[in-house]
Amino acid sequence: MELLQVADAVAREKNIDRDEVLEAMEQAIQKAGRSKYGHEHDIRARIDRKSGEIQLARFMEVVEDAVENEATQVTLAYAQRRRPNVKVGDFLVDPLPPIDFGRIAAQTAKQVIVQKVRDAERKRQFNEYKDRQGEIVNGLVKRVEYGNVTVDLGRAEAILRRDELLPREHFKNGDRVRAYIYDVREESRGPQIFLSRTHPLFMAKLFEQEVPEIYDGIIEIKAVARDPGSRAKIAVHSKDSSIDPVGACVGMRGSRVQAVVGELQGEKIDIIPWNGDNATFVVNALAPAEVAKVVMDEEGRRIEVVVPDDQLSLAIGRRGQNVRLATQLTGWDIDILTEQEESERRSEEIRSRSQLFIDALDVDDVIAHLLVAEGFSSVEEIAYAEIEELSEIEGFDEDVAAELRERALHFLDQLDTQMAERRRQLGVTDDVAGLTGFSPAILVKLGENGVKTMDDLADLAADELLEILGKDAPTEDEANEIIMAARAHWYESENGGAAAAGAEDGEAAAS
Template sequence: MNAEFMQAFEQLGKEKGIAPEILFDAIEAALISAYKRNFGSAQNVMVSLDRLTGEIHVYARKNVVEEVTDSRLEMSLAEAKSIDPRYGLEDIIEVEVTPKDFGRIAAQTAKQVVVQRIREAERGIIYEEFSNRESDILTGIVQRMEQKNVFIDLGKAEAILAPSEQIAGETYRHGDRLKTYIIEVKKTTKGPQILVSRTHPGLLKRLFELEVPEIHDGVVEIKSVAREPGLRSKIAVHSRDENVDPVGSCVGHKGMRVQTIVNELKGEKIDIVKWSVDPAKYISNALSPAKVVSVEVNEAEKISKVIVPDYQLSLAIGKEGQNARLAAKLTGWKIDIKSESQAQSAI
């Protein structure tokens, strides 16, 4: 290998974010393996690679002994003293054993090492980039479907949308642009494995952060999210500025902001409710769109008893209990709903 060859390696290492010394150390280690493979596996050798000129020297390391049993690993005391009288028993002598045609093998080996290290470095860079974006939202293009898994092209990498993370009834076609939520990034031998979701509550939260400037700026805060993917969601919001309406900010002018998110989630209904430090008020808001007459709370057991007008009972409970279930998940309270007539008859 010549000096230009070495400079090219060094430059390539810098471009790919690999310290040149790491690259050269890896080449030396690979050259030892290449030498043993081609010129004798039993020898204890070391390789010296000149960082400037590219010159390679191979040295066999031999122990100085009284009686030689293996000339590849040992040297007699007499022979050692003929090299340098100062050598004694148990010393280790390095003898140059560089083969004449080793340059060709070295160049080929070095190239393989560099390619491998660059590939590893690029995978490491991609892993770091995406592992730092866990719990974030990504836009990608549907590439293919295999065994119900959807593979999404992210440019530098590919994400996997598993069946369990797909919205029931949602169809994915090649070329579709899709927003997904990163739930985990795993390091594998083939590069980072990025697992994404369309069902995670975090996706809804991130979509609101993208769509509502007041949330992005920290004026409006998302306190809680409850979601039944593809069907309905509830989101509780609070304003740090009393002059800013948190619900109105999320709904947007003529409902444009929330409608954009509904469209992204293929028609999933979203209830935006006002969070309150008062549990009774919060529970009442969470049961929206139903109107509530009264809320009685048991702070110790986190159980609430809610009374609604008779004509609002089915709305408060929701289809198959969905509204009450989402309100309970949103607030963290167990909610027992009764109509006014049911409450009267229980007295």
């Protein structure tokens, strides 16, 4: 009974199951029994769950006739002399007298019990906290080593690493700390609970605690971007049009946001209204800077933002902080230009495109400017445009439109001829030129980079081909198809060689 009382006390203290403690005790007694009777024997111990009586026994497995280990196995014939109804696979159980624990045996048993109880405690901690990942917890600082803080959560210990602390933040033993559980995982030294005070979701969870509308699901936090300890942006959206999401997060006289700021050591927080329209969301994210206009590239997820000259430093922020946080918040790459820079660049684009049309189509600058104004940016666009589309330009009729398209096609033909000649001069073979997907300009680019034969092309990896072709590059899948087409002759030659070898073998056999 004393054994059961000890098991109950340990189970209560460590908050683990009583049976797990008793199983640890059984293993300890088992180990001591093997030390006394021989480690080669299958010694098993059992503690009666009601009386606390210790039962120790040796188990011998019954086998057909071939005994591999005399210490743990007996033949069926021998076993049936002791128990007539025994079968192969059963065990003969020989009770053993209770062992008198010596000092060494007792010490060994204690170590086994302590280790097993510790393992059970860690397992309990892991099972309890694995489902709490993503929660905020409160704890006491237990110790600080090399800047890493061990936090006592009451029923478990967690680690708050130095790089997960806010800058200039220091804790001492006994300090209260609030942090976010960002990971719970099994490691060689047992389950580990990892905390963070720099994680973006730590701030989101703090707002959830301070703003009832977020907790109730009326206001949703769409995105968070943080420069821990310095500045942060949080995008919020209200599912109820009558509730202002920004006002609800700020609170009366800023009470709600100030509670979060206080916890984050004075980190400045910009609360941004989320918008389904990407351009509007980016403009909101760049607050407090004012934006004049935006130009979006949907495929590359890039956006060009034009701001007044006096707003440039505000939009970029100190050391690029404002634009960097806006990029993290929106998921778009943001390029910022002043109105003057944008105007100069646009003028340069108009001038260069106009000059291209003047040179390629042999037209005056008036016609060239009209084409640029209508959005044409290359000779190819004019060559393959519909006559009706060109004739709709102010001052153009169908004859002018047809003449412009004819000149554009003639220019492209000349360009292709020049490129084909250049390709031949570079030594790019006709086999490579015959592959689908290669224009004369691309073939010249390949030749200039030393890719001249099918073997040269076949030796490339897809990413190497994409790098060579730059802006003219196809998709990665198309690049792989081109390279596989270039390698086809390798397999054909291998099959041909195999066929030839077969024919020679046939001739030799005939002779």
